[in-house]
Amino acid sequence: xxxxxxxxxxxxxxxxxxxxxxxxxxxxxxxxxxxxxxxxxxxxxxxxxxxxxxxxxxxxxxxxxxxxxxxxxxxxxxxxxxxxxxxxxxxxxxxxxxxxxxxxxxxxxxxxxxxxxxxxxxxxx
Numbered sequence: 075x076x077x078x079x080x081x082x083x084x085x086x087x088x089x090x091x092x093x094x095x096x097x098x099x100x101x102x103x104x105x106x107x108x109x110x111x112x113x114x115x116x117x118x119x120x121x122x123x124x125x126x127x128x129x130x131x132x133x134x135x136x137x138x139x140x141x142x143x144x145x146x147x148x149x150x151x152x153x154x155x156x157x158x159x160x161x162x163x164x165x166x167x168x169x170x171x172x173x174x175x176x177x178x179x180x181x182x183x184x185x186x187x188x189x190x191x192x193x194x195x196x197x198x199x
Contacts, residue, residue: 143156
């Protein structure tokens, strides 16, 4: 079955960097659009970044652009999120998502059919 397993979360200080990884299995990774979302306490799920087939197209939330970089390794079936210059407001549970039926990266959460269990990122001030 489809599995998405996130890793790399933790507690960091403002200004630090962190790399999140998502290991995918159970589907043809090269045919999937992959994305990262996050959910802070008391808030709804928020789009962070998405990457299309072969990594040729990416899409970022405005508050992630310039600080975060999404990438994929099709040989290892993984998608990563490099996060730089972290801020306390980046504190959230970060989720990996996948969809095999959309062709371009989208910020719409309801377009993604598969989700990981999430990894906690906490940024202290």
